[in-house]
Amino acid sequence: MKGNSVLPSEQVTQGVARAPHRSLFYAMGYTKEDLQKPLIGIVNAFNEIIPGHIHLRDLAQAAKLGVSAAGGTPIEFPVIGICDGIAMNHNGMKYPLASRELIADSIETMVMAHKFDGLVLIADCDKIVPGMLMAALRLNIPSVYVSGGPMLTGSYAGQKADLVRPLFEAVGAYAAGSISGQELEEMELSACPTCGSCAGLFTANSMNCLAEALGIGLPGNGTIPAPYGQRKALAKIAGRQVMQLVKENIRPRDIMTLNAFHNAIALDMAIGGSSNTVLHLLAIADEAGVPLKLEDFDKISARVPNICKLSPGGIHRLFDLYVAGGISAVLKQLGGQGLLHLEEKTVTGKTLGENISKAEVRNVEVIRPISDPYTKQGGIAILRGNLAPDGAVVKQSAVAKEMLKHTGPARVFDSEEEAFDAIMGGRINKGDVVVIRYEGPKGGPGMREMLSPTSAITGMGLDKDVALLTDGRFSGGTRGASIGHISPEASEGGPIALVQEGDLIEINIPKRTINVKITRKELADRRKNWQPPAPKVTGKSYLARYAAQVTSASTGAVLRTRG
Numbered sequence: 001m002k003g004n005s006v007l008p009s010e011q012v013t014q015g016v017a018r019a020p021h022r023s024l025f026y027a028m029g030y031t032k033e034d035l036q037k038p039l040i041g042i043v044n045a046f047n048e049i050i051p052g053h054i055h056l057r058d059l060a061q062a063a064k065l066g067v068s069a070a071g072g073t074p075i076e077f078p079v080i081g082i083c084d085g086i087a088m089n090h091n092g093m094k095y096p097l098a099s100r101e102l103i104a105d106s107i108e109t110m111v112m113a114h115k116f117d118g119l120v121l122i123a124d125c126d127k128i129v130p131g132m133l134m135a136a137l138r139l140n141i142p143s144v145y146v147s148g149g150p151m152l153t154g155s156y157a158g159q160k161a162d163l164v165r166p167l168f169e170a171v172g173a174y175a176a177g178s179i180s181g182q183e184l185e186e187m188e189l190s191a192c193p194t195c196g197s198c199a200g201l202f203t204a205n206s207m208n209c210l211a212e213a214l215g216i217g218l219p220g221n222g223t224i225p226a227p228y229g230q231r232k233a234l235a236k237i238a239g240r241q242v243m244q245l246v247k248e249n250i251r252p253r254d255i256m257t258l259n260a261f262h263n264a265i266a267l268d269m270a271i272g273g274s275s276n277t278v279l280h281l282l283a284i285a286d287e288a289g290v291p292l293k294l295e296d297f298d299k300i301s302a303r304v305p306n307i308c309k310l311s312p313g314g315i316h317r318l319f320d321l322y323v324a325g326g327i328s329a330v331l332k333q334l335g336g337q338g339l340l341h342l343e344e345k346t347v348t349g350k351t352l353g354e355n356i357s358k359a360e361v362r363n364v365e366v367i368r369p370i371s372d373p374y375t376k377q378g379g380i381a382i383l384r385g386n387l388a389p390d391g392a393v394v395k396q397s398a399v400a401k402e403m404l405k406h407t408g409p410a411r412v413f414d415s416e417e418e419a420f421d422a423i424m425g426g427r428i429n430k431g432d433v434v435v436i437r438y439e440g441p442k443g444g445p446g447m448r449e450m451l452s453p454t455s456a457i458t459g460m461g462l463d464k465d466v467a468l469l470t471d472g473r474f475s476g477g478t479r480g481a482s483i484g485h486i487s488p489e490a491s492e493g494g495p496i497a498l499v500q501e502g503d504l505i506e507i508n509i510p511k512r513t514i515n516v517k518i519t520r521k522e523l524a525d526r527r528k529n530w531q532p533p534a535p536k537v538t539g540k541s542y543l544a545r546y547a548a549q550v551t552s553a554s555t556g557a558v559l560r561t562r563g
C-alpha cells in the first residue's frame with residue numbers, strides 16, 4: 001500500500017478471476033459496495049470460559065459499527081483463549097503460554113488466506129493479548145488492539161477483593177486453619193463480581209495497560225471498566241481509527257518501535273506490572289524485529305520509580321487507577337520527568353505526548369508523584385548469578401522488605417504438584433527456599449504459572465520467611481520473594497538442575513544476585529552426573545511439538561524457526 005493505494009483485499013475482490021470469490025462473499029450477504037471498501041478483520045476472542053471474554057461480542061459489534069461508519073467492511077473471525085485462573089494448578093497450565101503462539105499463528109493463517117486490509121484485535125486476558133500483538137507485527141497491516149477491560153472490584157467482609165487477594169491466598173489460609181470453609185465459600189461468591197479481566201494488576205491488566213504505552217491501544221484501553229458503556233465506545237473508536245490507519249498507511253511496525261517498547265517498560269516499572277510482561281514484551285519485540293533485551297528491563301527499572309501499588313502488591317485495584325486518571329495520568333507523570341519517548345506514533349494518529357497532554361492525576365494515593373514514589377526503582381528486577389547465568393525475574397515491588405535479602409536452605413521439588421503438596425502439608429519451614437524445577441518452557445513443558453504455591457505461602461503467613469525459585473513463571477497475582485524464569489532452565493542443564501536439598505541459596509535483590517553457595521568445582525562435579533530428562537510429553541500433541549521448538553524464557557520463550 002505504501003506509495004500507492006493497492007489494498008491486499010483486491011486479491012480477493014477485484015478482476016475477472018475473482019468472480020468466484022465475490023460469489024462466495026455474496027453468499028454471506030455482502031453487497032457489491034461492501035467489496036469496494038477496505039475489508040477489516042475483527043478478531044474476536046469471545047468465548048464462554050473466560051470472564052474477560054464473556055462480553056466481547058458486544059465490543060466486536062461496536063467495533064464493526066465504527067468500521068462501517070468510517071467506510072470499511074468489517075468481517076469477524078474468532079481465535080481461542082484460555083482463562084489462566086481456571087487452568088491454574090493442574091496440567092492445563094502447561095497450555096496458556098503455548099497458546100500465545102497458536103493465537104499468533106492462527107491470526108496469520110486467517111489474514112494471509114483471506115487478505116484483510118486492517119485488523120481490530122479484541123481480547124482481554126493474559127496470553128491472548130501478546131498473541132494478537134505478535135500477529136499484528138508479523139502481518140504488519142494497520143491494526144488497533146482493544147481489550148475487554150478490567151472487572152469491577154469485588155468485596156468481602158467490607159474490604160475490596162479480587163481473585164487473588166483474598167481468594168487464591170485463602171486456600172493457604174484455610175489449610176493453615178485460619179479461615180473456615182464457610183468463609184472460603186463466601187469469598188468465592190464475592191471476589192469476581194462482573195465480566196472483565198480480574199480486578200488486580202495481574203497479567204491481563206498489565207498487558208492491557210502496556211498496550212497504551214506501546215501505542216497500539218487507545219487511551220483508556222487499560223483501565224475503563226469492562227461493564228461500562230465507555231468500553232463499548234472505545235471499541236467503536238477503534239473501528240473508526242483502524243480505517244484512519246488504513247488511509248494513512250500507518251502500520252504496527254511504525255508504532256511498536258524500540259522506543260515504544262521502552263515506553264511500555266517504563267510504564268510497567270511505574271505501575272508494578274506482572275512478571276509475565278517480561279516474557280511477552282520480549283516475544284512481541286521479536287516479531288517486530290526490535291532488538292529488545294532482558295537487560296533493557298533492568299536498565300529502565302534502575303531509573304523509573306514505582307508509583308502505583310495495586311493488588312497483589314497493594315490494596316488498590318484497576319478501578320481505583322481508572323478513577324485516579326488512568327494510564328494517561330501515569331504516563332503524564334513519567335513524561336514530565338523525561339522518562340518517556342513522547343514523540344512516538346500511536347493508533348490515535350497522534351503522538352503519545354499528544355494523547356496524554358490533558359491527563360491529570362485525581363488521586364495521589366493511587367498514582368503517587370515521581371518525587372514521592374513507593375520505591376525509587378521500578379517494579380521488576382532482573383537477577384543473575386551462578387543459579388541463573390542467563391537471568392531470572394522478580395517482581396520486587398511485591399516482595400516483603402524482610403525478604404529482599406535472604407539466605408536459606410533449598411527445598412527441592414521437581415514439579416509444582418510436589419511443592420504444592422509440601423506447602424499445604426505444612427512441610428515448609430521458616431527460612432526455606434522452595435525450588436521448583438523442570439517447569440521451564442521446554443521442561444514443563446509450557447512454563448506453568450505457580451500462583452497456587454506462591455499464594456499458599458502467603459496465605460499461610462509465610463511470605464516474610466520463605467522464598468520460592470523456579471524455572472517456571474508466576475501469575476501477575478503472585479507476591480512475595482518469588483523468583484521465576486530462571487535461565488537456563490533445568491531440562492536444558494541449567495544450574496537449577498544441580499541444586500540439592502539443603503544447599504544454601506543466597507538471594508540479594510538490591511544487588512540483583514541469586515547464587516547457590518557451593519563451589520564451582522562442586523557444581524562441575526554434579527554436572528558430570530546430570531542426565532537430561534526424557535520429554536514429559538510425546539506423541540502427536542501440540543504441547544510435544546511446542547516443547548521441541550520453544551527457546552529460553554530469557555529471550556521471551558519464542559519458538560525456534562528453521563533457517
Ligand SMILES: CC(C)(O)[C@@H](O)C(=O)O
Pocket residue numbers: 084085086126163164198202203204274276449451474475476477
Ligand atoms: C489468573 C491470573 C491472575 O490472571 C494469572 O494468570 C496472571 O497471570 O495474572
Ligand SMILES: [Mg+2]
Pocket residue numbers: 084126203449474475476
Ligand atoms: Mg496468567
